[in-house]
Amino acid sequence: MKKKKTIIIKDPHLRKIRDNLRVVIDRAVNNEVSRFWNLMMQIDRSTDEGRDQYFALMHQRDALEMMESSSTIQCAACNFGIDRDVRFNPFDKAWYCIECYDLIRDQYYKTMAKKKKGEFIGTDYNEEYARSFTD
Ligand SMILES: [Zn+2]
Numbered sequence: 001m002k003k004k005k006t007i008i009i010k011d012p013h014l015r016k017i018r019d020n021l022r023v024v025i026d027r028a029v030n031n032e033v034s035r036f037w038n039l040m041m042q043i044d045r046s047t048d049e050g051r052d053q054y055f056a057l058m059h060q061r062d063a064l065e066m067m068e069s070s071s072t073i074q075c076a077a078c079n080f081g082i083d084r085d086v087r088f089n090p091f092d093k094a095w096y097c098i099e100c101y102d103l104i105r106d107q108y109y110k111t112m113a114k115k116k117k118g119e120f121i122g123t124d125y126n127e128e129y130a131r132s133f134t135d
Pocket residue numbers: 075076077078079080081096097098099100101
């Protein structure tokens with residue numbers, strides 16, 4: 001997806017269905033991550049074959065977690081938002097709850113105002129990232 005997109009569900013019944021589906025998916029992902037973890041702990045990593053199996057499972061586990069964190073299930077900023085409407089930011093290809101999205105945008109404007117006045121804004125402030133939250 002290359003464009004910003006906002007998903008807002010106003011109907012309370014549909015919101016409840018969405019929220020419940022997110023909970024079910026989140027629990028399924030967590031169960032699967034635990035299953036991978038348990039399998040990984042049973043592997044003898046003292047052999048090349050064991051290490052290969054371990055890293056293959058770790059890769060699958062990480063891929064699953066990455067899929068969830070880049071989906072509409074979780075907000076990329078607060079990791080909550082299971083009951084919140086979401087907005088996609090194509091800059092980092094992630095979904096954010098509207099609250100976080102607006103907060104990052106507002107913070108960008110405040111930070112740029114400080115910068116314009118010559119105030120120090122920090123060395124690790126990612127201006128390009130934050131600017132991507134402006135519409
Ligand atoms: Zn959030």
